[in-house]
Amino acid sequence: xxxxxDFYFDFSSPYGYFAAARIDELAAxxxxxxxxxxxxxxxxFKTTGQRPLTAIPLKGPYxxxxxxxxxxxxxxxFAVPSKFPIAATxxxxxxxxLSDSDPARARKLAFELYKAYFTADRDITSADVIxxxxxxxxxxxxxxxxxxxxxxxxxxxxxxxxxAIGRGVFGSPYIIVDGxxxxxxxxxxxxxxxxxxxxx
Amino acid sequence: xxxxxDFYFDFSSPYGYFAAARIDELAAxxxxxxxxxxxxxxxxFKTTGQRPLTAIPLKGPYxxxxxxxxxxxxxxxFAVPSKFPIAATxxxxxxxxLSDSDPARARKLAFELYKAYFTADRDITSADVIxxxxxxxxxxxxxxxxxxxxxxxxxxxxxxxxxAIGRGVFGSPYIIVDGxxxxxxxxxxxxxxxxxxxxx
Numbered sequence: 001x002x003x004x005x006d007f008y009f010d011f012s013s014p015y016g017y018f019a020a021a022r023i024d025e026l027a028a029x030x031x032x033x034x035x036x037x038x039x040x041x042x043x044x045f046k047t048t049g050q051r052p053l054t055a056i057p058l059k060g061p062y063x064x065x066x067x068x069x070x071x072x073x074x075x076x077x078f079a080v081p082s083k084f085p086i087a088a089t090x091x092x093x094x095x096x097x098l099s100d101s102d103p104a105r106a107r108k109l110a111f112e113l114y115k116a117y118f119t120a121d122r123d124i125t126s127a128d129v130i131x132x133x134x135x136x137x138x139x140x141x142x143x144x145x146x147x148x149x150x151x152x153x154x155x156x157x158x159x160x161x162x163x164a165i166g167r168g169v170f171g172s173p174y175i176i177v178d179g180x181x182x183x184x185x186x187x188x189x190x191x192x193x194x195x196x197x198x199x200x
Numbered sequence: 201x202x203x204x205x206d207f208y209f210d211f212s213s214p215y216g217y218f219a220a221a222r223i224d225e226l227a228a229x230x231x232x233x234x235x236x237x238x239x240x241x242x243x244x245f246k247t248t249g250q251r252p253l254t255a256i257p258l259k260g261p262y263x264x265x266x267x268x269x270x271x272x273x274x275x276x277x278f279a280v281p282s283k284f285p286i287a288a289t290x291x292x293x294x295x296x297x298l299s300d301s302d303p304a305r306a307r308k309l310a311f312e313l314y315k316a317y318f319t320a321d322r323d324i325t326s327a328d329v330i331x332x333x334x335x336x337x338x339x340x341x342x343x344x345x346x347x348x349x350x351x352x353x354x355x356x357x358x359x360x361x362x363x364a365i366g367r368g369v370f371g372s373p374y375i376i377v378d379g380x381x382x383x384x385x386x387x388x389x390x391x392x393x394x395x396x397x398x399x400x
Contacts, residue, residue, distance in 0.1 A: 044258075047257060047258065048256055048257045048258050048259060049256070049257065050256065050259070056248055056249070056250065056370070057247060057248045057249065057370070058244075058247065058248050058365070058368050058369070058370035059248060059250070059370045059371070061368065062368060062370065062381055062383055065381065066382075066383070066387075069390070069400075072400055073390065073393070073400060165258070168258050168261065168262060169258070170256070170257070170258035170259045170262065171259070181262055181265065182266075183262060183266070184386075186384075186386045186387075187386075189389075190269070190273065193273070200269075200272055200273060
């Protein structure tokens with residue numbers, strides 16, 4: 001088993017969702033695992049001076065088109081949520097509440113949150129929605145509810161975002177493979193080849 | 201023979217160069233031709249408020265890495281020019297000087313200009329360099345030299361850029377296939393499939 005891939009993503013990022021739907025299977029084919037790492041692009045954009053994709057003239061309308069087209073191409077259910085983009089702070093905190101003790105369940109929770117947001121138009125900024133989804137996966141309700149406002153968990157998320165920026169992460173998805181960074185759902189094919197050929 | 205693909209690009213765009221190296225062959229496989237359309241992204245960015253890729257913190261360093269990696273993947277010779285990015289006004293004008301009367305030679309000139317800039321580090325903002333490359337392709341030296349400062353040609357370029365913005369072009373390469381827009385050298389695979397399946 002080779003080193004884990006570091007998979008940085010924002011819960012508000014549709015391309016992050018597309019990558020989330022495919023990355024574990026891709027990694028497994030190469031006998032690799034994936035280290036899921038949700039972050040907040042809002043904090044990253046303060047460093048880079050960027051704006052959300054959909055806020056950019058001309059690029060925004062194109063992006064919506066490319067999103068639907070990409071979803072159909074990959075066969076992934078997708079709808080633009082009515083509230084978009086969002087700052088998915090609570091979703092990130094719920095992930096890190098679980099990730100150390102139960103990374104498999106944390107990963108499952110992350111994908112369920114993505115699906116709830118991008119296929120069922122559920123508002124994953126709501127603590128009630130997060131707790132509802134998490135408890136359906138067997139997560140302790142009271143523990144999670146308390147954790148969502150735990151200063152230690154807030155600090156943990158801040159530190160994960162800082163680490164990401166320190167590693168050069170500027171968008172979502174951003175995947176680091178043995179030190180080599182790849183940005184964008186459309187780079188999964190490159191990653192596949194990179195892992196096949198040990199670089200090129 | 202189906203409708204031509206509209207291929208918008210900036211001479212300063214490495215991803216435009218990568219697309220230029222592959223698009224004619226791709227189109228020919230689908231019995232299509234390509235309508236090459238150089239534009240100036242600087243003018244486009246005034247509309248969209250974007251900045252050149254390499255000027256964006258974190259994204260710039262990543263882009264350089266992705267460029268070299270993509271060039272190796274596609275097998276295209278590539279080096280970052282010492283003067284980069286540039287406003288390739290003269291190169292565009294030289295193209296439009298030829299494009300109506302001799303589109304095949306205009307297309308050939310465009311690719312030679314790209315190669316000179318991205319493989320031989322020649323300064324294609326220099327009228328001398330442009331004329332040198334064009335005359336090696338049999339273009340009339342005096343006619344071109346005069347044309348580079350012809351107000352009608354300046355206006356033609358301005359109008360091409362305006363048309364591009366009106367059609368939603370915000371980056372390079374930007375390719376319109378039967379009304380469907382595709383942005384980025386990494387969308388050539390999507391275009392290939394789009395042409396194979398008549399959309400999806």
